[in-house]
Every structure is written in C-alpha cells, then in structure tokens.
Amino acid sequence: MQDLHGRKLKSVYDYIVVGSGSAGSVLAARLAESGQYSVLLLEAGKSDNVIYIKMPAALGIPLQDDKYNWFLHSEEEPGLNNRKVLEARGKTLGGSSSINGMNWVRGNPWDYDNWAALGNSGWSYKEVLPYFKRSETFDKGENQYRGGAGPMKIETCKAKGALYDAFIKSAMEAGYQYIEDANAYKQEGVHITQRNVHKGLRWSTSRGYIHAAGPKENLHVVTEAYAQKIKFVNKRADKLVVSIAGVEQEFHINKEIISCAGALHTPHLLLHSGIGDQADLKKVGVNVVHHLPGVGRGLKDHVAAPVQYSSIPGSSSAGKLSALGRLKIGIQWIFAKKGLGATNFFEVGAFCRTSEEVKVPDVQFEFVPFLGDFQHGKLKLSDGFQYFFSLMRPKSEGRVWIESNDPKVPPKFVFNYLTHEEDVKVAVAAVKEIRRVIAHDAWKPVRQNEVLPGAHIQTDEQIVAFLRDNAGTNYHPCCTCRMGSDEMAVTDHEAKVHGLDNVRIVDASIMPEIVSGNLNAPIIMMAEKVSDLILGKRPLAAADADYYKL
Structure with a gap:
C-alpha cells in the first residue's frame, strides 16, 4: 500500500487521524510539523484535484452526486412532514471544506464564552481567538482580531452588482448597522461576507495545510481509506482496521488515534468499535468495549429555509449562468482564475435578533443573486434573489445510531428539525423579518414578485406549513460527541x-x-x-480583544 506521494505505508504510526476535513488536515499537518512523530492521515474519498472542487462557482456540482459527497439522507423528519433530508458531507481530501459554500464565519464570541461557562475550561472567546488568528491570512491585514500569516487564505468578497447593493441598502434602511468585519468586534448587522478563496481557488484545509505545505517525510496521506473499527486492549486503542481501495489492513497506534470524521461518521466509527450505549450496541451485535451513552446523542444543525423573489430581467446572475455563459465563465476561470468562476455567490449576509429579549443574534441571512435551489441537491436558475435564513441556536435535537454491525452500512440519523416550539416561533419571525427588509425602498427598482413562500402565505399557520414543506439543512451537523463532564458528555475539554x-x-x-x-x-x-x-505545548496567550455585548 502507498500514500498520496507513492511512498510505502508503515504498519505502525504515532498518530492516526481519521478524516481529512476541516479538522483532520489541520491536525495531521500540525502534528507532523516538528518532524518528531509519524502521522497517518486517512481519507475515505478520492483526491481533491478536481476542477469543480477547485473552482468556487462550481460549488453546486458536488451536492448533486455521490462521487465526492457521502450523499447521506436523514430518516423521516417528523417536523418536516416526514421528509428525508439530504445531508451533504465531503468525501474527498479536505472533507466538507472541499464541497461547502466557503463562507468564512467564526460564530459569535458569546458562543465560546458559553462553552467555557458549561464547564469546558480553555474554550472562552479570549482563549480561542489566538487560534482563529493562527489559522488565517486575512486579506485586509492582521489586527487584534485577525491573523496575517496562517495557512487559510481569507478574502473579502467584492459584492458588486445591483442585487448585492439592494441587500446592503435595504437592511440599513430597515435599521441594521453596517458591520465592516463580522468576524471581529461585532457580529450583529449587515455585512459583506468573507470566504476561503485565494487567487480564484477554493482554499480548503487540504489545500492550505497539506498541498501548500508540500510533502513531509513523516506524514503519509492515504485516500480511499475507510476506517472501519478501532481495536482495543482494555481501554487503550491498539489498532485501526481500514479498508484501502477495498483491501482490509490494520495499523498499530503508538500514541493516539484522533477521529476527525465529522458529526455523523465519528459516532458511527465509535459505535462500531464498541464505544456507546451498551444496550444499543448489544441489540446490533457489537461487543461493548466501553459504555458511553452520549455517543451519537444531541445532534444539532442550523435548520434553514429560503425566501425567494423574482427580479427584473437581467438584474441577476442567472443570465450569465446559461449553458453558454457557464462555458465562458469556465474558460475565463481556467486561464485567468477570475470572473464569476472565482466567486461563491454568497457575497453579502446579515445576522439579526428576532426579538428584543434575545441578546445574541439568533438568525443568519445568506444571500444569492439569482433564484436557485442549493438545498436539496438541485440547481435550477432564473432571474431573482434568495435570502436563505438559518436558526443559529435551535432547541430541536436528534441523534445518530447504527442498525447493523457492518461498518460499511451508513449511519442512521434524524435531526428532528422544527420539533421544538421555540424553533418554530423563531423561524416564523425570520420569514416576517426578511419580508420587512425586502419591503424597503432599496429593493423597489429590481424587486418583482415573491416566489417563496408566496404572497398568499400570510398567517403564522400558513408560514409554519410552508416551513414544514420547505425547510431543511444548512449542512452544519454537530454536537454528537460533545465536550463536557456530565453523564452524556463523550469528550473532555481536551477532546x-x-x-x-x-x-x-x-x-x-x-x-x-x-x-x-x-x-x-x-x-x-x-x-x-x-x-x-x-x-504538550503551552496554550497561546489569551487575547485582550473585547467583543460587543448588549
């Protein structure tokens, strides 16, 4: 067996990292940097050397097939009229960072202070900010909030065009503050977005931490390597069983195994390794290694839905995305890495509070300057614009589980979107808020008719019915092996x-x-x-930068 650079694999590694996504590529690169330890990075998918992964504007293509996407579907969602929802997860080097929308958003500083308040020492905003900074090179330069020499290249979107202008101006007319950098002092307000794109290329973690750094003698990266099971001696992980291009192989673990497989596949790996609720494991014939009932529990995601309007002919980007238009865009991008091919289209956005009682923004608006459906693996284009709203802190939660002891069988999962009455209330408020903003004068020159939900949808009950028919995922599953010290926590504050x-x-x-x-x-x-x-390094010194609080 060989790695990505044709080097023979070893039978023993100090550190084995499962999954090369947003965390895996980072960890493998950092662990290998010193040259002291051997590191094996395993990716179940293929190489990311593919044009529609590299080209930002082609982001919709991987969502439509299972070649570079796990293309998983939830079980029937009780809050969405029992619809099954597509959950795209990256199946290639870079993981989901190779197929996502490339929006560079840190979250609200309050989030991390809340993590620390929940008992996770070391995770407050001032303690994590130095690591945000270390990870990035921001195009507007280093300051107390932003990094200037990190592997991830972050650029501020250009946001040029009538629809982008109308989005910004209408929000300000509606009372939103314009925020120069939503990843700095204040998040709430309207902003031009930032993205991990550099010189026209998607800048995934595999590109920033693996490819750009070049080969390391002590780092072996292996694609088409599916981790199936961890073998234990007592409570110590001893070996990892991996299927590489269909051939089963075992690797000895000298120091640690680190799962970076994501919120759906990490619990899947643990459960098949005998780590989870013992009653559930026994039901499917998996030998129990360690009873840990929280594995797979507490699944959360940003439930999301579109609000769409048609616009006057020629006002949107749809006309440039015809078959001929896409050919021209592709040629320009291939030879110059410029033009529409270098955009992810999500160039403006906003964070808002739907109630005065809420102290931290509870809804995010993402925006695209044409009508299209990215949500369910489809891409249909026409003149118009779309606000795509997401609930930032949903109360509804689901779980991940297995119904077979065969690790090749995908995980089962359900999100339980909109099953908590508070989520329903906030989602209805979000639809009304978007309509309020779009009613302002800045939209008048280009706005035509409301497409979704549609002008006939007015009462709260009608909006709820619309949401149950149309809401879905923003592809942000998390919290299934959460940090903490209670009986349902899976990991401690050191992961x-x-x-x-x-x-x-x-x-x-x-x-x-x-x-x-x-x-x-x-x-x-x-x-x-x-x-x-x-x-075993000393943590980076906590930052002294403050953030906005109500």
Missing part, C-alpha cells in the same frame, strides 16, 4: 474520549453547543488548539 486512554475526537461532534454561524472556521480553530494540547 479526549471519557474512559479511554488514547482516543480523541476533533470535529464538529465535540461542540458543546452549536455556534452562531457556519462551522468550517470554528472547526479549524478547534483543530489548531487541540494540536497544541496533544503536543
């Missing part, structure tokens, strides 16, 4: 699995609570921080 000697988890599954924004940047921060913990 170690409770009751096991040498197993850690570093991905969205260990979030104690979902954060107020997209998950990519927070997961990268977590991997940066935990890499120091693993290597």
Whole structure:
C-alpha cells in the first residue's frame, strides 16, 4: 500500500487521524510539523484535484452526486412532514471544506464564552481567538482580531452588482448597522461576507495545510481509506482496521488515534468499535468495549429555509449562468482564475435578533443573486434573489445510531428539525423579518414578485406549513460527541474520549453547543488548539480583544 506521494505505508504510526476535513488536515499537518512523530492521515474519498472542487462557482456540482459527497439522507423528519433530508458531507481530501459554500464565519464570541461557562475550561472567546488568528491570512491585514500569516487564505468578497447593493441598502434602511468585519468586534448587522478563496481557488484545509505545505517525510496521506473499527486492549486503542481501495489492513497506534470524521461518521466509527450505549450496541451485535451513552446523542444543525423573489430581467446572475455563459465563465476561470468562476455567490449576509429579549443574534441571512435551489441537491436558475435564513441556536435535537454491525452500512440519523416550539416561533419571525427588509425602498427598482413562500402565505399557520414543506439543512451537523463532564458528555475539554486512554475526537461532534454561524472556521480553530494540547505545548496567550455585548 502507498500514500498520496507513492511512498510505502508503515504498519505502525504515532498518530492516526481519521478524516481529512476541516479538522483532520489541520491536525495531521500540525502534528507532523516538528518532524518528531509519524502521522497517518486517512481519507475515505478520492483526491481533491478536481476542477469543480477547485473552482468556487462550481460549488453546486458536488451536492448533486455521490462521487465526492457521502450523499447521506436523514430518516423521516417528523417536523418536516416526514421528509428525508439530504445531508451533504465531503468525501474527498479536505472533507466538507472541499464541497461547502466557503463562507468564512467564526460564530459569535458569546458562543465560546458559553462553552467555557458549561464547564469546558480553555474554550472562552479570549482563549480561542489566538487560534482563529493562527489559522488565517486575512486579506485586509492582521489586527487584534485577525491573523496575517496562517495557512487559510481569507478574502473579502467584492459584492458588486445591483442585487448585492439592494441587500446592503435595504437592511440599513430597515435599521441594521453596517458591520465592516463580522468576524471581529461585532457580529450583529449587515455585512459583506468573507470566504476561503485565494487567487480564484477554493482554499480548503487540504489545500492550505497539506498541498501548500508540500510533502513531509513523516506524514503519509492515504485516500480511499475507510476506517472501519478501532481495536482495543482494555481501554487503550491498539489498532485501526481500514479498508484501502477495498483491501482490509490494520495499523498499530503508538500514541493516539484522533477521529476527525465529522458529526455523523465519528459516532458511527465509535459505535462500531464498541464505544456507546451498551444496550444499543448489544441489540446490533457489537461487543461493548466501553459504555458511553452520549455517543451519537444531541445532534444539532442550523435548520434553514429560503425566501425567494423574482427580479427584473437581467438584474441577476442567472443570465450569465446559461449553458453558454457557464462555458465562458469556465474558460475565463481556467486561464485567468477570475470572473464569476472565482466567486461563491454568497457575497453579502446579515445576522439579526428576532426579538428584543434575545441578546445574541439568533438568525443568519445568506444571500444569492439569482433564484436557485442549493438545498436539496438541485440547481435550477432564473432571474431573482434568495435570502436563505438559518436558526443559529435551535432547541430541536436528534441523534445518530447504527442498525447493523457492518461498518460499511451508513449511519442512521434524524435531526428532528422544527420539533421544538421555540424553533418554530423563531423561524416564523425570520420569514416576517426578511419580508420587512425586502419591503424597503432599496429593493423597489429590481424587486418583482415573491416566489417563496408566496404572497398568499400570510398567517403564522400558513408560514409554519410552508416551513414544514420547505425547510431543511444548512449542512452544519454537530454536537454528537460533545465536550463536557456530565453523564452524556463523550469528550473532555481536551477532546479526549471519557474512559479511554488514547482516543480523541476533533470535529464538529465535540461542540458543546452549536455556534452562531457556519462551522468550517470554528472547526479549524478547534483543530489548531487541540494540536497544541496533544503536543504538550503551552496554550497561546489569551487575547485582550473585547467583543460587543448588549
């Protein structure tokens, strides 16, 4: 067996990292940097050397097939009229950072102070901010909030066009404050977004931490390598069983195994390894290694739904995205890495509070300058614009489980979207708030008719019915192996699995609570921080930067 660079694999590694996504590529690179330890990075998918992964504007393509996407579906969602929801997860180097929307959002600083308040020492905002900074190179330069020399290249979107202008101006007319940098002092308000795109290329974690750094002698990266089961001697992880291009192989673990497989696949790996609720494991014929009932529990996601309007002909980007238009865009991007091919289209956004009683923004608006459906694996385009709102801190939660002892069988999961009355209330308020903003004068020159929910949908009951038919995921699953010290916590504040000697988890599954924004940047921060913990380094000094509080 060989790695990505044709080097023969060893039978023993100091550190084995499962999953090369937003956390895995970061951890593997940082652990290998010193040259002291051998590191094996395993990715179940193929290489990311693919044009529609590299090209930002092609982000919709991986959502439509299962070649570079696990293409998982939830079980029937009781709050969504028993619909099954597509949950796209990256199945390639870079994981979901190779197929996501590239929005660079840290979450609200309050989120991390809340993590610390829940008993997770070391995770307050001032303690994690240095790791956010270490991870990035921000195009507007380093300051007390932003990094200037990190592997992730972050650019501020250009946001040029009538629809982007109308989005910003209408929000300000509606009373929103314009925020220069929503990843700094204040999140609430309207802003031009930031994205992990550099010189026209998607800047995933695999690109920033693996490819850009070049080969390391002590780091072996293996694709088409599906981790099936961890074997234990007592409570110590001894071997990892991996299927590489269909051939089963075992690797010995000298120091630690670190699962970075994500909020759905990390519990899947643990459960098949005998780590989970013992009653559930016995039902499916898995030998119990360690009773840990929280594995797979507490699944959360940012439930989301679209509000769409048609616009005057030629006002949106839809006309440029015809078959001929896409060909021209592709040619320009291939030869110059410029033009529409270099955008992710999500160039403006906002965070708002739906009630004066809420102290931290509870809804995010993302925006695209055409009508299209990215949500269910489809892409249909026409003139118009779309506000895509997400609930930042949903109360509804689901779980991940297995119904077979065959690790090749995908995990089962359900989110239970909109099953908590508070989530329903906030979602209805979000629809009304978007309509309020769009009614302002800035939209008049280009706005036409409301497409979704539609002008005939007015009462709260009608809006709820619309949401149950149309709401879905913003592809942000988390919290299924959360940090904490209570009986349902799976990991401690250093990401170690409770009751096991040498197993850690570093991905969205260990979030104690979902954060107020997209998950990519927070997961990268977590991997940066935990890499120091693993290597026994002194934590970076806490920042002295403050943040906005009501």
